[in-house]
Amino acid sequence: MKYVSEFRDKKFIVPLVAELRRIIDRPLRIMEVCGTHTMAIFRHGLRAILPEELELISGPGCPVCVTSAAHIDAFIDIAARDGVRVAIFGDLFRVPGASGSLARAQSMGARVEIVYSPMDALTLAEKYPGEEVVFLSVGFETTIPLVAATILEAERRELDNFTVFSAHKIMPPALAALLDDPELRLDGLLCPGHVSTIIGAAAYAPLAENYGLSCVVAGFEPVDILQAVILLAKQAREKRSVVENGYARAVSWQGNPRARKLMSDVFAPVDCQWRGLGVIPASGMAIRERYGCFDAEKRFAIRLTEAPEPKGCLCGQILKGKKNPADCPLFAGRCTPLAPVGPCMVSSEGTCAAYYRYARV
Amino acid sequence: MCLAVPMRVLAVKGNENDISTPRIGIVEAQGIEKEVRLDLVDRWPAIGDYLIIHAGFAIHTLDAEEAEINLRLLREMAAGVAGVTEGDKGSP
């Protein structure tokens, strides 16, 4: 089958790695922004076969990992209220805030449902008309348009017991904030696949121009990732920094305008706190006034309160690409996927979870 | 969070420009069938097209031509003659 098996074909791997070794002519630091890439790189054992000159660091591209403790605490606050049922993506379930996790809230009686799609939360609202159903939503540009479509659908169905708590974040402002840090010293960016499906490869042009950074959009198959890394190494060798698209079958230059329009019809940019990165201007997406009746923050009069990061957790440094999980004294000791201290250990796409699963020595 | 495997369209219900009825696709991959929303897909799919799915919604209809170009580039790279894409114009 054209779009899958050929991109999985192992016969490409050895020659691609050889080609990379031929091209790479100095040490390169490349950040893979997306958590799905982090996992794919580990799962396919790519780290072991890549040349030593290549240093891959993981970025802030796992939406659960960058959700602030303040947001998690607000989620728990809502979940614990009478007559409320919350719906979440499964990754969020065990993420610790300052006041426990949604898993703990559930064990103390809160109604927490794990859903596959925001539309499933809508179905819950129809099934339990006597309750308030709240979708606690974290995610990037891949997720936000879906939630926008769900809110429009809720309006069409005239549901008055459905709201969304938007802890959404958008990628480009966070990447720019990261790159403003002179310590990061990146040679290239492996741009996220499906975020780019929505925002388009063009979204990285300002990064290439303003920061002189090579950007290549990559798919998720091993050969996609190798191909993207080769393109980055080639740019470094030729001292160019432009945006290239290594995933053109799924990402166009302009992205998905229909999805972006839905997103901006329903949501507007706001300043937002990222775990580990601090407040980044215009990096969050809040529900617009026009759809205020679907905004859980309004309906439940939520005020976010600054919460401390878990003690000893280095997630912040890891999300910025400055530290490795192995640098954390809690890694694999007090902090494991079953008893996570920080969010990077909880999400299946978190950097600490990926290292725990694949790279423990 | 991203499901990397594209799914093949078996059936399409509803109409691209009519939002009064649900716009739904039945898709299949590796023997698993699913219903997905088509509200925000960039190109309305035909039966046999492949879709990228995220949390129950199709977000992109794959482009056969681009996939071919992609593969050609890969083959060239694997053959050690990389040197094809022209970066800043978007698609290679």
Ligand code: SF4
């Ligand atoms: S190992 Fe645990 S405590 Fe340490 S940085 Fe990772 S998530 Fe935080």
